[in-house]
Amino acid sequence: MIRPFLQWPDKRLRTPCAPVETVDDAVRATWEDMLDSMYAMPGVGLAACQIGVMLRLAVVDCSEARTSPIRMANPVVLHASVKPRSHVEASPNLPGIHAEVERPRAVTVGYMDETGAQVERDFVHLEATSVQHQIDHLDGLVYLDRLKPARRQMLLSKYMKARARAGRR
Structure with missing residues (x-):
């Protein structure tokens, strides 16, 4: 079932x-x-809080065929590479804006999988970016928090103006 996305500045x-x-x-x-909501977006990852479920759950699928979903409960970064990678990030919770964010290029993440087993898995490139993005959401952060204050404020102002215009229609 496709669920609606919370819209910034929802406190959740x-x-x-x-x-x-x-x-x-x-x-x-x-x-x-x-997964239904993420594929409909379309996106490569989603945290449960983005649809109002306040549990440490995340999904990621960066495969071209969109047939390799990774389901994670309680994901946590155990190790991160010192080599960074920049990628343009966005969120359905802040539609209409995006920004280039620098994060570690590779991470090792511990989580419970769909069987309840504890897993450690290495992620690189886009998967690493998406997993870190989802973990940020689970911690109450959005990708804008990774930007310098002036850039963050400019994007939030742009988002709020667009939202106000949309509300007047």
Whole structure:
């Protein structure tokens, strides 16, 4: 089921998510809704809080065929490369704006998978960027928080003006 995305400045986007105690049918159903919503966007990752579910759940699928989803509960970066990578990031929670963000090029992430097993996996390039972007969401951060204050303020101002114009139509 495709779920609506929260829109900035919804306070839930600034609220750290609660840990997942166990992977059960409710968690698996949430992951499926997240994947449906992410593919409809279209995007390469989604955190549960972006659709109003305040649990530490994320999905990522950077495959060209969109057939290799990674489901994560309680993801945490265990190791990060010192070599950075820049990538243009955006979010359905802040439509109409985007920015180039620099993050570690590779990360090792620990998480519970769809079976409830604890997994450690290495991610590089776009997958690494997407996983880090989702973990930020789970921690109550958005990609704009990774920018210098003046750039962040300029983009937020642009977003709020566009939102106000859309509300007048």
